[in-house]
Amino acid sequence: MSTPEDAVTRQVRSMSRRGFATAGLSLLAGYGAWRWLVGRSEEDGLAWPLRRILELNERLAMASFDPSRRAPEFATSRAREPRVNGVLGMEDRPVGEADDGSGRVLKVTGGAQGLEKTFRLEELRALPRVEQTTELKCIEGWSTVVQWAGVRLADLAATTGLSSTSGQPYDPNRPPSHLFPYVGMATAQDGYYVGLDTPSALHPQTLLCYEMNGAPLSADHGAPVRVVIPVKYGIKNIKWLDRIWFTDRRPPDYWAERGYDWYAGH
């Protein structure tokens, strides 16, 4: 004869059995979905369904990017020395090169028929100098306020006319026709490379920097010239920059190839 307690126990047992079965089923479903996901072919280090989601994020980021939006700027007194983070491509620096790399040139290509122009450090210094104190934000979770000095990539595009196939100088108020949609950047020997959308690359706060916190840029921080692009995460702030190319094709990007968001804005 069963007591009320027995009935309760049975009920609890069957409930937990059902609960267990449900949990087990959903686990299996989850496992199946996971197996399915990891079985998908990879594109740039990510299973394609995840890649599609990232691409959707990127499209949203592109559509919502407002070129008139500026990253916050800070009082110079807030500036600190950032840690040295990321040395990819920098092992390719020739031994014996002057610390400031002043003998090197920056190559820039684009324009009507892939014209190349080169700039020595002094030539970059002769272009309008911009100082700004902005935050360098790493995706690893740290950020440092740094004072930078350099030339706007937009000003370089204005003097060279390389940012459009029409060859017209870049003017933010009257953008030239046939502006290239992308900008590629790389260290010498391609040890590190980033791809940028042109609105971000020609944003007024995007600088080719040669000074940090009032001193010439050090080798560790990317001398002679590095990119500072405060509308993007640190990964896009390429150090020891060798080449810039304005292009119709989305340029390769070191971290996007390893599963990070190609856009990497914040």
Ligand SMILES: Nc1nc2c(c(=O)[nH]1)N[C@H]1C(S)=C(S)[C@@H](COP(=O)(O)O)O[C@H]1N2
């Ligand atoms: N050439 C090169 N540039 C690079 C990297 C790198 O590995 N190689 N790392 C990036 C990352 S992830 C960050 S956070 C910043 C760090 O800049 P810092 O070393 O001047 O602090 O550099 C960026 N630029």
Ligand SMILES: [Mo]
């Ligand atoms: Mo970073």
